[in-house]
Amino acid sequence: MKSNIDNYCAQVCGGDQRGTGPACPRGIDVHTQLPADTVATPLTGEQDGVIARAIELGKRQIQQEIAAGRIPPTVTDFAKLHDFVDANEFGGLCEDDGEWSRLFPRTNDQETEVFCEAANRVQDALDQWLGNGTERNALLIGNLVENALNAACLAIQDGLKLNYGDVAGVFFSGAQKEAFREMFTRYVLCEIAMMSDPEDG
Known part of the structure; x- marks a missing residue:
């Protein structure tokens, strides 16, 4: 519904507080004489x-x-x-x-x-x-998942007393690595969802 008010200046202060900016101290646009927030500033x-x-x-x-x-x-x-x-x-x-x-x-x-x-x-x-959550934490999640993959491979290599990681590099590539990333990304997001906001105590 359109307002019948077309000049707020006269009703608010009589037009004596224009100031030097685009809006007066009371938030009225000095050109349209309407509330300033109804007028978008044009940008190039x-x-x-x-x-x-x-x-x-x-x-x-x-x-x-x-x-x-x-x-x-x-x-x-x-x-x-x-x-x-x-x-x-x-x-x-x-x-x-x-x-x-x-x-x-x-x-x-x-x-x-x-x-x-x-x-x-x-x-x-x-x-x-x-x-x-996925976008804002994308870099954190990527780092955590990569660390998890490296730690898992290292645990297996240590357990087998291997001093190389060539097989892991080949095995966890393409679809295999993507499947790992997808699964652990969901896990990280689940953990984050269960965390409480620090301000919530």
């Missing part, structure tokens, strides 16, 4: 490209932090990342030079507003992506 194709690349970079960075043990594999909320690392740096948002500083300068309130909206898009996308 180049800016959209930077955002897309930042999202992919942020995913890889989070995977690396999880694999390194700095972020628990159970975290599914972007806001909770701040408990373990400076999550604002994911995606390269805080770099002093590069694409973000060139395409999203912050020399005035309006430019800062555009930067914040772009950064929010990146972080919102990462927040949604964190809900996929």
Whole structure:
């Protein structure tokens, strides 16, 4: 249903708090005189490209932090990342030079507003992506499964008093190795699912 209100400025403060940015201190867009969140900031194709690349970079960075043990594999909320690392740096948002500083300068309130909206898009996308346990833990799972395979082969080789691993290298290749990976990936995901979030006590 369309609202009959077409000028919030007159009703909220009489239009005397415009300020210098795209929105007044009360959150009203100074151009449309409607709530600012109803007006999307238009971005260029180049800016959209930077955002897309930042999202992919942020995913890889989070995977690396999880694999390194700095972020628990159970975290599914972007806001909770701040408990373990400076999550604002994911995606390269805080770099002093590069694409973000060139395409999203912050020399005035309006430019800062555009930067914040772009950064929010990146972080919102990462927040949604964190809900996929297989993807966020992909690097951790890969490392764990590889270590498990090596440990299993070593145990057998030690038990047989072998000083070579050539047969294992041949045996666990192609379909055999993929079957092992699939089975142990499911096992790792099962263990992660049974873990409690650190904040849950």
